[in-house]
Amino acid sequence: MEKTPHYESYVEILREELIPAMGCTEPIAIALAAAKARQALGMLPETCRVEVSGNIIKNVKAVTVPNTGGLKGIEAATAAGVVAGRPELELEVLSQVTPEEIAAIGAFLKDHEIRVLPMQGDRVFYINVTLLAGGHSACCEIMDYHTNITRIQRDEQVLFRKTPETDEEQEQTDRSVLSIEEIIRFADCLDPQDVEEVLGRQIEYNSAISEQGLQGGWGAEVGRTLLTVYGDNVAIRAKAAAAAGSDARMSGCELPVGIGSGIRNTGMSGSGNQGMTASLPVITYARDRGASREELLRALAVADLVTIHQKTGIGRLSAFCGAVSAGCGAAAGVAYLLGGRYDVIAHTIANTLAICAGMICDGAKPSCAAKIAAAVDAGLLGYEMYMHGGHEFVGGEGIIQKGVENTIGNVGRLAREGMRKTDQEILDIMVGR
Structure with a gap:
């Protein structure tokens, strides 16, 4: 299959964003x-x-x-x-x-x-x-x-x-080349060997810290609670896996994670929580359906790049909870893995953002695990809404605008400009001013 116009840039963006880090x-x-x-x-x-x-x-x-x-x-x-x-x-x-x-x-x-x-x-x-x-x-x-x-x-x-x-010399690859349509086409034509090193490390590191969280004793045990209370279907396991990684990471687990966009760590955007949120639900669904390594890498590339694309407009740190962007990315990756392409993924993203785009970031701490679970839940709900009857939130309803790129742009504006005062108020409350 012919490569997309920005193929090499997309590979480089993944390499730049997905680096190991220990701790928050x-x-x-x-x-x-x-x-x-x-x-x-x-x-x-x-x-x-x-x-x-x-x-x-x-x-x-x-x-x-x-x-x-x-x-x-x-x-x-x-x-x-x-x-x-x-x-x-x-x-x-x-x-x-x-x-x-x-x-x-x-x-x-x-x-x-x-x-x-x-x-x-x-x-x-x-x-x-x-x-x-x-x-x-x-x-x-x-x-x-x-x-x-x-x-x-x-x-x-x-x-x-x-x-x-x-x-x-050290300038990062231009993120403005990212778009939902090209991200999907990039995944379709991806040579898995081009991303095996970075995505393979993300799978290994994030799976390991999630397993630590699920064993218990970390944070508020959000991941374990989900499995205990709600059962063992794949959607619950996907939420629990991501939440459990944060349970362990926010409470000092001495394992590295892959972060993501803002994705640094084998995380993203400089955030291990975002890297885990974007990747672990996709990994869980891939294992559940017996997907091949190649299928997992393609879907994971979608999840990571959709997250990075959203975070580019928001910025690295903000009052807007990054778990929302990453939960959205995770749902896009799951949709891709299950056979969805542009129409399904675009509506999944818009539905997810309509549901939970108002979640605030009040610092890194154990409750991040619960926010991650909520964001992944919103993403999976957004996907299932569209798959069961084509249900969608449409342009003109709140911040949703016709065209997924326009909606992503609106969320970036909301987070970057509209929530500046919110960010300061959160900080003032936290330090007792």
């Missing part, structure tokens, strides 16, 4: 900055200063940092990066922490000052960790996305600065 990605990014700053300082710091944007505060406050003995928050992430971070591992910076280092992290947190300062300005994603000791200082600054280090400095010497030239 915002605290891991803080740990990465702290580890880089410690490396530049060359000694254990006496005091630490962490300047972060509001969305970082929101997404780190209530989540457990992996390999810290159950510690939560910005101070814990900073201490972990300083004491035990392996900066060369980027988003797996805390993946090799030893038991002795876990004890040292707790001791450092108890005995050293770590000041957290809100960043002044309206940048959504900003981290700057400054360490001081022996009359010297060192800092590492990260902007816009989790691994985008823009400056490393020791005293007055700038050791690294991201210039326009290096930005151009």
